Amino acid sequence: xxxxxxxxxxxxxxxxxxPGYTSVSRTHVGHVRKINEDRILDRSDxxxxxxxxxxxxxxxxxxxxxxxISELRALADxxxxxxxxxxxxxxxxxxxxxxxxxxxxxxxxxxxxVGLHIDGDRANLFWAGDxxxxxxxxxxxxxxxKDHSVVQELVDAGAIDQKFAAGHPQANVxxxxxxxxxxxxxxxxxxxxxxxxxxLLCSDGLNSALEGCEKEERDFENDGAMADRILQEALALxxxxxxxxxxxxxxxxxxxx
Numbered sequence: 001x002x003x004x005x006x007x008x009x010x011x012x013x014x015x016x017x018x019p020g021y022t023s024v025s026r027t028h029v030g031h032v033r034k035i036n037e038d039r040i041l042d043r044s045d046x047x048x049x050x051x052x053x054x055x056x057x058x059x060x061x062x063x064x065x066x067x068x069i070s071e072l073r074a075l076a077d078x079x080x081x082x083x084x085x086x087x088x089x090x091x092x093x094x095x096x097x098x099x100x101x102x103x104x105x106x107x108x109x110x111x112x113x114v115g116l117h118i119d120g121d122r123a124n125l126f127w128a129g130d131x132x133x134x135x136x137x138x139x140x141x142x143x144x145x146k147d148h149s150v151v152q153e154l155v156d157a158g159a160i161d162q163k164f165a166a167g168h169p170q171a172n173v174x175x176x177x178x179x180x181x182x183x184x185x186x187x188x189x190x191x192x193x194x195x196x197x198x199x200l201l202c203s204d205g206l207n208s209a210l211e212g213c214e215k216e217e218r219d220f221e222n223d224g225a226m227a228d229r230i231l232q233e234a235l236a237l238x239x240x241x242x243x244x245x246x247x248x249x250x251x252x253x254x255x256x257x
Contacts, residue, residue: 020251021118023049024227030205031239037061038203038244039069046076047118049246053131053203055177056102056109063101064111064179068094072115082117084188087126091178091186098179110179113186114145114201116248123191123199128176128184132207135191136198144191144199148176172204198223199248205241206234223247 023044029036037054039062052068054061071090080086091113102109112129125133130147150173176185191199227247234243 021047021248022223022251023246023248024224025049025244025246026227026231027244028231028235028239028242030242031235033240033242035062036242037065038205038242039065040244040246041069041072041076041115042246043073043076046082048072048076048082048115049117049201049248050113050115051131051201051203051244051246053112053129053205053242053244054109055111055179056107059105059107060101060109061111064098064109067097067101068111068113068178070094071097082119084117084124084126087115087117087124088186091126091128092184095178095182095184099182102179108180110177112174112177112203116199116201116246118193118248121193123193124188125191126186126188128178128186129174130172130204132202132204134200134202136200137194137196141200144189145187147174148187149174193250195250197250198226199250200230200245201248202245203242205238205243206230206245223249 021044023042025040025042027036027038027040037056039052039054041048041050043049050069050072052065054063054065056064068091071094072087075082075086075090098109098111112127112131114127114129114131114133115125116133117124117126125144127133127145128148130149132147133144134141135144178184227245230245231243
């Protein structure tokens with residue numbers, strides 16, 4: 001598999017009866033790593049987006065992430081309606097393929113996943129691992145997913161405070177991923193859509209860049225610029241990991257797209 005460009009991006013536009021939306025995506029290898037193990041699905045034509053963050057380094061984390069996105073892409077390309085069940089079937093297939101690949105290369109490889117499917121006036125979120133989904137409303141944002149990680153379990157148990165989670169020695173230890181177990185566990189949740197909402201899907205290399213974003217006004221008319229700004233902030237703050245994101249913007253009431 002060829003090594004992806006250090007930075008790539010995509011902008012998609014689709015107009016539906018209800019609601020309309022646009023999407024933009026960005027990915028960057030970062031300042032340290034030589035291989036980008038992140039993969040993105042940006043399919044506005046089917047209302048389906050995802051970010052996969054591969055694990056395994058030289059053993060093939062990029063291969064694992066590509067297997068995940070490939071199965072979701074096949075779903076988007078097919079005639080079967082996109083649904084939670086269809087998404088789960090696609091991810092189960094990817095899980096099996098990654099497990100088989102791990103046996104061939106003789107080591108543990110895997111991938112996280114976070115995705116979004118728009119169905120009418122609802123956003124269906126799905127995830128496993130520590131890739132995240134956020135919702136921006138005006139200059140405020142909130143996290144919609146909960147990490148499947150050791151540190152999150154410690155926070156939930158009251159053993160550590162949330163503000164110390166990022167610096168914890170086990171901050172990167174996740175408890176769910178594709179390619180780790182024969183039985184795949186995926187969380188699904190529904191989020192109502194409002195005009196002007198912006199959903200962000202991202203790999204964990206982006207998380208630290210969101211600190212302080214709620215204090216800034218975002219430009220609703222230029223999500224490409226917003227995506228570039230978030231990416232550059234993440235690179236400036238750290239950049240030790242691959243960074244990938246997808247922004248999905250719901251059209252403002254009465255606005256054209």
